Amino acid sequence: MDAHKAKIPDIVNNSTLIEVPFFQRAYVWKEDLWERFLDDMAFVVQYNRPHFLGTLILKDASVPQQNTSYATRLVLVDGQQRLTTFLIFLKVLCLKMNQPGIFDTNFRLITTRELSLQHGKNDSEAFKCVMDQTNAVPITDGRSSSPIVQAFNYFASHLQMSTLNDYMTVISNVQFVRIDLGPTDDEQQIFDSLNSLGVRLTTSELLKNYFFSRNNITAYQNIWESVFEANESAKAYWDTEIEAGRVKRPLIDIFFDAYFQQFIQKKKYNISVDDKLIYARTDQLANSYQSFVNTYCGGNKNTILDTLKDYATLFQQTFKSDFCSTTIPSDFGIERLNIVIFGLKTTTLIPYVLYLAKNISNLAILNEMYGILESYVMRRIVTRASTTNYTKLFLSFIANEILTPQDLRDRLQVLGGTNSSIPDDTELRDGFEHSKLMNLYSKGVLYLIESHIRPAQSAVVLHGFNNYSLEHLMPKKWRNNWPACPTPLDAEKRDSILLTLGNLAIIPQSLNASIRDSDWSTKKAGKGQEKPGLTLCASGLSTLQDSLTKTDWNEIEIQARALWLYKQAQSLWKL
Incomplete structure (x- = not known):
């Protein structure tokens, strides 16, 4: 067995045949x-830097002294998904560059012009289909159900030549770890060791x-072990996985991202723009720490x-996801x-909130800052504003040392007219x-309003955020048991308004399906203890109490409740 770095020309070329085992599982990558x-x-193209794409395990399957059209024959034991994706991407890139010959010269066998990568039973036809394309346009016939064709279609639609226009930079920088097995090596044992027994190293590791x-070791025990591995409770906290962007990440990795920002946003280090962009990539965070220490700290760890x-x-004291399961204050x-x-x-708020928690000792001021951030985010959620610029915006608050409520308000007010404005x-x-809104956001808006306006002396305990369900007061299936609309246009308007906040409520338990779609009086009263209605389920909820006194629930009442909710939000999330 031999392991070494390799670029694509060293792996797939016009004199090497690589075969995916005939009964290998199908290609399964998706849009994410x-x-x-x-x-x-x-x-890779923007910064012309090496990029590691993963491991390939190849086994020598050449037959000595056999007359073939290729010099070497290899079996692809592991790496089918990433290698297939890379070749599809290169095919589309060459087509968009109007240079299909580059791809064929590099990735078809010299003698037979067959593809150098041969797929197995599940994907051979689809792979040949996309490799035979002469234009970078989506394939829309019956073959489009294949994930391989879908990959081609995705790249054909989303590969932008403004950012990806350099074939040579790509193939010169993309690297694999190539593991070559001899004819007698046990590929199954090696595959199992790498994929089943092995554990991917995290950023923190x-x-x-x-x-x-x-x-x-003493420094390790005092600095690292005493916090991250102090006991089982600490380990469980730091291992908790949180949705951050498109992926789930453990809290310890999220911490190291937020902690890193406390350094790279400081003006005293004078970090270059390019390095800041590179350091912002969470998938290269460990390398970025090392680069920062070596480049800007003279190697001083x-x-x-x-x-x-x-x-x-x-x-650990500040960020607790279990607050989503407990009662929260009104203030x-x-x-x-x-x-x-x-x-x-x-989660894009975390670095700046950590910065505030470290630098503001006055609790009243700190809570006021938290309130401004809550107001900013929630106003934008209600209005369906984009979150695209949040990372850049919140990091700019660290860079500009925004540590007072007035400075924060002033900074947000300056954003007027931009896509980050209040x-x-x-x-x-x-x-x-x-x-x-998406259901999660609707629930959040109503829950935070409810927690704020709930009377302190209420006999009903406010549950945690995770313990509430979202309910449509007028059901989506209103046509079954609710009064008909005069015209189809009125019905269409009703279908639209019932999705807005005025028709939505949070309740601590989901209604039975037969109650959920019932007429208004039945939905309120329920059908006995076995099938309780809103009056019982929503007892004590301030955001719903007045609505349950209505004898009818219609478009007028929905609009009136929307206005009432707006006034509560206006008072809570002040500018």
Whole structure:
């Protein structure tokens, strides 16, 4: 067995036949992986830097002294998905460059002009189909159900020549770890060891190995072990996986991303624009730490280690996803902001919130800052504003040392007219009346309003965010048991308005299906203890109490409740 780095010309070329085992599983990559792949390739072209694409296991299957049209025959034991994706991408890139001959010269056998990569039973026809294409346009016939054809179609539609226009830079920088097995090596044993028994190294594990060794065990125990591995509870906290962007990441990796920003946003390090962009990539965070230490800290690891324990302890005290399962206060504070961060998946706030927690000792000021951030995010959620610029925006607050409520308000007000601006009251009202939010966001809006306006002396306990379900007061299937509309246009308007916030409520238990779609009086009263209605299920909920006194529930009542909710939000999330 031999393992070494290799680029694509060293693996797939015009004199080597690589065969996917005939009964190998089919190609299974989907759009989320194709999107990430394109982002990675654009990064390679922009910065002309090496990019590791994964491991390939190849086994020698050549037959000695056999007269063939290729010099070498190899079996692809592992790596089918990434190698297939890469070749499809290169095919589309060459077509878009109007240079299909480059692809054929490099990836078809010299003698027979067959493809150098031969697929198995499941994908051979689809792979040949996309490799025979002469134009980078989606394939729309019956073959489009194949994931391989779908990959071709995705790249044909999304590969932009403005960011991906350099074939040579791609093939010169994309690297694999190539593991070559001899004819007698047991490929199944090696495959199982790499894919089943092996565990992928996380960012935190790579950093632990970088910062500590057998020569500084005491530092490891004092700085790392005492926080991240102190006991089972600590380990469980740091291992908790949180949705961040398109992927799930453990809290310890999210911490190291947020902690890193405390350094790279500081003006004193004078970090170049290109390095800041590179350091922002979470998939290369461990390498970025090392680059930062070597380039901007003179190789002194203590720049990072000196405050690591303090920040990690503060992070653990500040960010708690289990607040989503407990009662939260009515006033602004970190408990409510944790609902915004973890319940509503706005994890881009974390670096700046960590910065505030470390640098503001006055709790009243800190809570006021948290309230401004909650108001900003929730106003934008109600109005369906984009979250695209959140990372850049919140990091700019660290870079500009925004540490007072007035400075934060001023900074947000400056954003007027941009796609990061604060929605004003007119926009907020329009959002309550017309926005159709995803269920999670609707639940978050109603829950945070409910927690704020709930009377302190209420006999009914406010449950945690995760314990509530979203309910449509007028059901989506209203045609079954509700009064008909005068015209089809009126019915269409009803279908639209019932999706808005005025018709939505949070309740601590889901209604029985037979109650959910019943007429209004039955939906309120239920059908006995076995099938309770809204009156019982929603007892004590301030955001719903007045609605349950209505004898009818219609478009007029929905609009009136939307206006009432808007006034509560206007008072809570002030500009």
